[in-house]
Amino acid sequence: MGERMLLGISGSLRAASVNRRLVREAARLYAPDRFIEADIDFPLYNGDVEDGPGVPDAVLTLVDQIEAAEAVVISTPEYNKGPSGVLKNALDWVSRVRPVRWTGKPVAVMSAAAGRAGGERAQMILRSFMVPFQARVIAGPELHLADAGNQYDADGRLLSDRYVDTLQKLMDNLQAEVTRG
Template sequence: MEKNRKIVGLCGSLRKGSYNAMLLKFAGTLIPEDIDFEIVSFDDVPVYNADDDTPAVEERPATVVKFRDALAKADAFVIASPEYNYSIPGGLKNAIDWASRGKDAPLMHKPVAMMGATQGMWGTVRMQTAFLPVFTFLNMNPVLQPEVLIAQAQNKFDADGKLTDEKTISLIKRKIENLINACKV
């Protein structure tokens, strides 16, 4: 019997009403029912400190263990994130740092689909580019096409947080299909 596959979503914004949270929820609706989808939060993960992550330390902080365990169950990841200061938001990068350490790093060798929404004109292109060295270090399999760079997000979601832009919806559908195909390899 084949085990159910699982995709974990990470949102780079902790803000209430985040366009990226809306984007991630929409992406989750496109994942077939035979694949589990879970959005995992990192809002309680402490700032990375190597002193708390050495062989001499018996166990990492409990919130980190919980976060890493949730990621370890994933066959692939979807990350939806804004761009802060032309790069990866600090909270998301911190969580990735905790998940990248050790031989049991739960992100290693797994497919990942990156997307982002912003109210600005660049659609998170710099943030997504900033992730490429991280994916290389983790030997992840980034699903690069199609790029989902949602500019002027305030015009593409309605008042209820529903994505309404058909071109964007089409791109996200293709991105999720490509991620699922990457899981089969």
């Protein structure tokens, strides 16, 4: 059996992002052989760029990482009741590369936000963004990390057993989906 690689995508570019921390916590609980955290700091999608210089190398790197991963975890913040523009932009760029590397890929989505709903609306919209890719998005349990700035210890670990238990179950379900093939 080959190396078990998990790809994590945070919908926030900030180094200390609560979504980046959540992706890292998911990876810790998933316990892959290798974890790669995607860089989605891409230029805005522009068809003229695609037709001219072509799809940026950074996008092609992400496409290769999606293909190589046994599973993907995505965490989105909630900006104005939806996922971040940077995450949507990354998905738009990836959608331009054929063949689609998401097809059949097990994917877990989650959200972390300052509000009391923990990014619930953004996560629901992110789930709909994944439909055209035909990924195998895990139904749940849904993890909406509320008041996210106060949910981690100094080492970036989740403080609440409730959130840890939910995230562990989500990662267990993601692993079960990988096993189902």
